[in-house]
Amino acid sequence: xxxxxxxxxxxxxxxxxxxxxxxxxxxxxxxxxxxxxxxxxxxxxxxxxxxxxxxxxxxxxxxxxxxxxxxxxxxxxxxxxxxxxxxxxxxxxxxxxxxxxxxxxxxxxxxxxxxxxxxxxxxxxxxxxxxxxxxxxxxxxxxxxxxxxxxxxxxxxxxxxxxxxxxxxxxxxxxxxxxxxxxxxxxxxxxxxxxxxxxxxxxxxxxxxxxxxxxxxxxxxxxxxxxxxxxxxxxxxxxxxxxxxxxxxxxxxxxxxxxxxxxxxx
Amino acid sequence: xxxxxxxxxxxxxxxxxxxxxxxxxxxxxxxxxxxxxxxxxxxxxxxxxxxxxxxxxxxxxxxxxxxxxxxxxxxxxxxxxxxx
Numbered sequence: 001x002x003x004x005x006x007x008x009x010x011x012x013x014x015x016x017x018x019x020x021x022x023x024x025x026x027x028x029x030x031x032x033x034x035x036x037x038x039x040x041x042x043x044x045x046x047x048x049x050x051x052x053x054x055x056x057x058x059x060x061x062x063x064x065x066x067x068x069x070x071x072x073x074x075x076x077x078x079x080x081x082x083x084x085x086x087x088x089x090x091x092x093x094x095x096x097x098x099x100x101x102x103x104x105x106x107x108x109x110x111x112x113x114x115x116x117x118x119x120x121x122x123x124x125x126x127x128x129x130x131x132x133x134x135x136x137x138x139x140x141x142x143x144x145x146x147x148x149x150x151x152x153x154x155x156x157x158x159x160x161x162x163x164x165x166x167x168x169x170x171x172x173x174x175x176x177x178x179x180x181x182x183x184x185x186x187x188x189x190x191x192x193x194x195x196x197x198x199x200x201x202x203x204x205x206x207x208x209x210x211x212x213x214x215x216x217x218x219x220x221x222x223x224x225x226x227x228x229x230x231x232x233x234x235x236x237x238x239x240x241x242x243x244x245x246x247x248x249x250x251x252x253x254x255x256x257x258x259x260x261x262x263x264x265x266x
Numbered sequence: 267x268x269x270x271x272x273x274x275x276x277x278x279x280x281x282x283x284x285x286x287x288x289x290x291x292x293x294x295x296x297x298x299x300x301x302x303x304x305x306x307x308x309x310x311x312x313x314x315x316x317x318x319x320x321x322x323x324x325x326x327x328x329x330x331x332x333x334x335x336x337x338x339x340x341x342x343x344x345x346x347x348x349x350x
Binding site: 104106108109110111115116202203207217221224225 | 308309313333
């Protein structure tokens with residue numbers, strides 16, 4: 001009975017991944033007639049990788065994700081230190097208010113944030129620029145990184161910092177030598193959540209980065225939702241997004257042993 | 267078991283409902299033209315048709331409903347933690 005439920009759930013989750021792999025690697029398949037492809041080959045990969053638009057889109061995608069992740073980690077590391085270690089989840093009213101507000105962007109519809117940022121960006125001239133997209137990604141990726149890092153900071157016993165303070169260490173030294181080696185799995189988990197969120201993010205780039213900045217999800221949309229329907233090339237391009245995300249998630253599951261909350265995305 | 271798990275199930279239901287309520291990618295690609303998903307409605311009105319006012323007003327309603335669901339979710343989560 002257990003195996004039956006587990007099998008059904010695994011099938012439901014992994015079946016779309018299987019279909020993406022089949023579409024990407026099959027050179028001849030008529031899904032309305034046959035369950036399994038006729039020929040396998042790499043034709044779609046050649047067609048994808050020889051198009052300069054798509055290569056630019058891939059490079060853009062990974063660059064935006066890396067910059068947004070680094071900037072988000074730079075912001076959320078001090079915040080997680082305050083929420084996790086200095087106040088241990090309690091804290092004064094202001095700290096609790098900020099902590100409550102910093103988890104709210106998880107509930108924002110992304111298109112609302114995009115529509116709201118559009119007139120600001122056109123006034124500031126950031127409309128289809130790299131930094132604009134990175135800033136917009138930072139707004140929405142902060143709660144993802146923050147939740148993973150705060151839970152990791154909460155696991156450090158406060159006696160370590162008190163002992164270090166007694167021996168005369170400054171705050172920067174404490175952060176560098178005591179907290180950093182202990183919360184490093186949490187930082188990596190938060191960074192990987194923010195990275196894969198930013199990699200899969202579609203709406204903000206569609207709205208804010210339109211002519212100059214194109215990433216992989218925007219290109220996949222142009223293959224699937226625009227004027228023509230090319231599921232094979234869309235699946236091939238999507239594979240470049242799916243495989244790294246799956247690998248990173250597997251890596252996070254292995255390294256971070258604590259029960260970090262896995263956020264939901266859209 | 268079921269009454270004891272009540273607040274836990276409620277918090278999970280609210281979380282999943284919220285995640286699908288604010289989704290944009292899947293309804294944009296696979297959704298029908300009528301009835302339309304609210305996020306797709308905002309996108310089509312504000313960007314393609316140039317009707318910014320409709321987009322902004324709908325966004326206000328959209329985000330209010332999403333924040334209400336998020337508020338009830340945090341309350342259910344706190345109560346689930348307190349009872350467990």
